[in-house]
C-alpha cells in the first residue's frame with residue numbers, strides 16, 4: 293500500500309497534511325488565481341474550502357495515498373502541495389501534480405520537490421513510469437520537469453472546462469525507472 297512518508301530536501305520538508313495546515317494553505321496558494329491558472333481545480337474563495345479538501349486528503353491517507361504538504365524549512369510554514377495519483381495500480385504507473393505559492397516561485401523549490409518525490413516513488417513502489425501533464429503555456433512546470441529528467445512523451449489537445457471549454461494543447465512529460473540513478 294502507498295504511504296506518504298516524510299521526505300526532507302535542502303530547503304523543504306515534505307510531510308502528510310494536517311487539518312491545521314488549512315489556514316496557511318488558503319493564504320499561501322489555494323486562494324490565488326495565478327496559482328490555479330493551469331490547474332484542474334477552482335481558486336478557493338473561503339478558508340472553509342481549503343479545510344474541506346485538506347480534511348478529505350487527511351481521511352484518505354488510511355487508504356494508501358501520496359499527498360504531501362510542502363513546508364518551507366526556515367519559515368516553518370506550508371507553501372504548497374504535491375500528489376501522485378493512480379487509478380489503475382496494476383498498470384504500474386502514476387501521475388504527479390503539484391503547486392507552490394507565488395511568493396516562492398523561481399527559487400528551485402519545485403525542482404527540489406519533484407526530484408525527491410520521483411525518487412521516493414521509484415524506491416517505494418514497483419512503478420516503472422511516472423507522468424505529469426502541463427498546459428503548453430505553463431513554461432515553468434515543463435522546465436521544472438525537464439530539470440528532473442522528465443521527457444516529452446506526447447502532445448495532445450483537449451477542451452479545458454475551467455477555461456470555458458477552450459481547446460488547449462497539453463504536454464505529457466514522463467520518466468521511466470530505468471532513466472534515473474538511485
Ligand SMILES: CC(C)(COP(=O)(O)OP(=O)(O)OC[C@H]1O[C@@H](n2cnc3c(N)ncnc32)[C@H](O)[C@@H]1OP(=O)(O)O)[C@@H](O)C(=O)NCCC(=O)NCCS
Pocket residue numbers: 326327328330331390391392393396397398399400401402403404425426427430431432433435436439
Ligand atoms: C510551475 C511551478 C510548479 C514551478 O515551480 P518553481 O518552484 O517556481 O520552479 P523552479 O524554481 O524549480 O524552476 C524550475 C525552472 O523553471 C523556470 N521557471 C519557473 N517559472 C517559470 C516561468 N513562469 N516561465 C519560464 N520559466 C520558469 C525556472 O527559472 C527554472 O529554470 P532555471 O533553473 O533554468 O532557471 C510553480 O510556478 C507553480 O506552482 N505554478 C502554479 C501551479 C502549477 O502550474 N502547477 C503545475 C501544473 S502542471
